Amino acid sequence: MISSSSVLAICKDAAGVAGNIFAFGLFVSPMPTFRRIIRNQSTEQFSGLPYIYALLNCLLCMWYGTPIISSDNVLVTTVNSIGAVFQLIYIILFIVYAEKVKKLRMLGLLLAVFVLFAIVVAGSLQMIDHMMRWIFVGSLSGASLVSMFASPLFIINLVIRTKSVEFMPFYLSLSTFLMSSCFFLYGLFNYDPFIYVPNGMGTILGIVQLVLYFYYSNRSREDSREPLIVSYG
Template sequence: MSMLAAFFISQVAKDAAGIAGNIFAFGLFLSPIPTFRRITRNGSTEMFSGLPYIYSLMNCFICLWYGTPLVSRDNLLVTTVNSIGAVFQSVYIILFLMYAEKEKKVRLLGLLLAVLGIFAIILIGSLQIPDIEMRRDFVGFLSCASLISMFASPLFIIKLVIQTKSIEFMPFYLSLSTFLMSTSFLLYGLFNDDAFIYVPNGIGTILGVVQLILYFYYESKSRKESGEPLMVSYA
């Protein structure tokens, strides 16, 4: 196989993995919809927190910026998935602000302004770095750290599932979407030889596998227990 043919196949495989990652990401972006249906129906945010959406917005901003040609080469599909993610998170934050109590609303607005301010500093600061490779490394390390911390957040849910021996708090489709999206971008990063993409998504893939194993283990165990015959007394 010629070098040109190998390069072409690698590019096609990379683009296919990136497109798949964009599609699977919709599962994650759509997962809060049941929560917001409840919020809009009840007219209150109740005990729900707006922090996950603020944090996700920050993560999308940093990764979006990393994917642009001003920072890294040939990462358009990273920009597209995070642009869509930023739109979803923005809509969720707006809805949360509409129904939140005054104290929650003020706190969330303060955090939103802080996120916008931090991102502006990262954006302007990185543009002051004249060397494109140094700029890529600077933003890449930030995006990598942000992704790793985001993928580490399910550790709490994993611990809860093991403690309670219940999958009630770990929706199957959310775990599946996390696994599929992480695996897609793991392959995308490998084909693009980009450690800032394949390292955090490799961690996300491992955690996704752990979640799916736990889901099927406790789901089958629960089905087996519920299927056991009741004790019959012949006295």
């Protein structure tokens, strides 16, 4: 007979594995942008800041998932390790094709990310009390996740203002929702508020994005079916 703790562990691992799979969709989503950058040999008007911030977020969450900081969160470490590699590749490509001013700025920001991460790692290792270490790193990674999930608020505002989903790709919104909802469940099954609270917020924002997408995409299709009235005068 399977115990309730075993069922809980299986559900947690299943949610974590699913979260890792859906996160991969997020990690590969910038590829069309970088294909364009490589093709044109220029970063044009694209900003490298989202990749810098995403790298810092991945590094902090990766460190939080290690056994040194939190218990039984290996799948958090794996997904963020993969994410950090993707973001680092994007940043290197951005630096290669950026203008000199942007290149120097991105190099400086990349160095700042590694220095900040090293400070967090060194500082947390100095904390003898494991609970204090868990709260310290968990608070930083949780705050980083919340701000990352809050970043689409600008896009949501843009969609409502323009009544168009042109700037909100469906598969990106869907991947965000699926990943955050999986890790929300993962955090609940593991009784970890530093995982389920920020991912719960991400799930809610993901639902909002999907609702807006279907509302405005359906609305635009209905408008396109209306007879065209040409005014002369």
